[in-house]
Amino acid sequence: xxxxxxxPEAVVAWARxxxxxxxxxxxxxxxxxxxxxxxxxxxxVLHELAEAGEGGLRPFELIDRVLLAQYxxxxxxxxLEADGLVEKLPVSEDGRGQTVRITPSGREMRRRIWTVxxxxxxxxxxxxxxxxxxxxxxxxxxxxxxxxAGD
Amino acid sequence: xxxxxxxPEAVVAWARxxxxxxxxxxxxxxxxxxxxxxxxxxxxVLHELAEAGEGGLRPFELIDRVLLAQYxxxxxxxxLEADGLVEKLPVSEDGRGQTVRITPSGREMRRRIWTVxxxxxxxxxxxxxxxxxxxxxxxxxxxxxxxxAGD
DNA sequence: TTCATATAGATGCAATTGCATCGACAAGGA
DNA sequence: TCCTTGTCGATGCAATTGCATCTATATGAA
Numbered sequence: 035x036x037x038x039x040x041x042p043e044a045v046v047a048w049a050r051x052x053x054x055x056x057x058x059x060x061x062x063x064x065x066x067x068x069x070x071x072x073x074x075x076x077x078x079v080l081h082e083l084a085e086a087g088e089g090g091l092r093p094f095e096l097i098d099r100v101l102l103a104q105y106x107x108x109x110x111x112x113x114l115e116a117d118g119l120v121e122k123l124p125v126s127e128d129g130r131g132q133t134v135r136i137t138p139s140g141r142e143m144r145r146r147i148w149t150v151x152x153x154x155x156x157x158x159x160x161x162x163x164x165x166x167x168x169x170x171x172x173x174x175x176x177x178x179x180x181x182x183a184g185d
Numbered sequence: 186x187x188x189x190x191x192x193p194e195a196v197v198a199w200a201r202x203x204x205x206x207x208x209x210x211x212x213x214x215x216x217x218x219x220x221x222x223x224x225x226x227x228x229x230v231l232h233e234l235a236e237a238g239e240g241g242l243r244p245f246e247l248i249d250r251v252l253l254a255q256y257x258x259x260x261x262x263x264x265l266e267a268d269g270l271v272e273k274l275p276v277s278e279d280g281r282g283q284t285v286r287i288t289p290s291g292r293e294m295r296r297r298i299w300t301v302x303x304x305x306x307x308x309x310x311x312x313x314x315x316x317x318x319x320x321x322x323x324x325x326x327x328x329x330x331x332x333x334a335g336d
Numbered sequence: 337t338t339c340a341t342a343t344a345g346a347t348g349c350a351a352t353t354g355c356a357t358c359g360a361c362a363a364g365g366a
Numbered sequence: 367t368c369c370t371t372g373t374c375g376a377t378g379c380a381a382t383t384g385c386a387t388c389t390a391t392a393t394g395a396a
Binding site for chain 3: 260280281282
C-alpha cells in the first residue's frame, strides 16, 4: 500500500510546531528548576485537582487530562502524596479505587509554581503575539486536536 | 519582585500548543513503533546528516539542530553507528573531534521512516488545515521561536 | 453461588535520560 | 616551552520512564 505524502506547507508547519513547543516547554522547565520548583507535570495535576474541588478526582480521570500513562499518574501521585500536596481517600463504592484530593500545601505549591509558569507564558507567548493572533493560533491548533473536533 | 501575569488568550494558546504538539508527536511515535521503526529523534539526525552531504557534520553541530543535549547526541550517535546507519571519521584539524556521515543504510532507513512519518504529517496536519491555514500557523509559530526573529 | 472476564492502581525490571564529571586535545598568554 | 583555561565528546551513576505484569476488586453470565 502506498502512503500519503504531506504537502510542503504541512511539513513546514509540523516542523515549527514540534520545534517551537519543545523549546518553549524546555525554557519553562528551566525557569521552574532555577526557582527550585517541581516540573510542569506537577502543576498540571495540582491544577486539575484544584479545579475538581473537594470531591477530588479518581486517578484514572487524570490520565487523559494530563496526558500521562497510567503508571505515570500512579507514580506522580505517589510523589505528590509523599510531599503532602495531595491526599488519597478510599472510595466506598469501589474497593479498587481511590479519590485524590489536593491539600492546602498543594494549593500553596500550585500558586508558587504559577508565579513562575505564568510569567513564562506571558514572556514567551503574550509578549510576542497580539491577543488576536493568539486567538487565531489557538483556533488553528484546536483544529488539530484529537479527535477532530470543531472549534 | 512581582512577576508578570499572562493574558487569558496567551494561556489558552499555550495550553493548546503544548497539548496538541504532545498528542501529535505521540501519535507519530506510535505509528513508527507499530511499523517496527526507530523513534523520531533517529529521523531528525539522519535527516540533518543527509542534508549535510558527504562532508558530514560534527556532533556539536547536531546539538542545536536536533534540540538534544550533548550527551543525548553522543549516545544517539553511538546507537546509530552500532546499527551501521552512520560512520564516525576522525577529523584531521581537531584531534578531539570527529565527523559523522550518513551511510547508505542510513539513507535507506531515513526513507523507510519517512514513509510513515510523512504519512502521519499528512494525516495529522495536511488533512485538517488548508495550505493557507498551514502557512498562517507556521508564521505565527515562527514568531514564537527563540531567539525572537522576524518571519 | 461460581467462574470468567474486565477494570483500578501498583510495581519489578529493563531501557532511557539527566547530571556531573572525566579524559583528551586546543588555544593563547607568560 | 609551560601552564591555564576552554572546547569536544564520552561515561558513571542516579533518577525517570516504559513495558509487562501483578494484586485486588468489580461485573456479569451460567
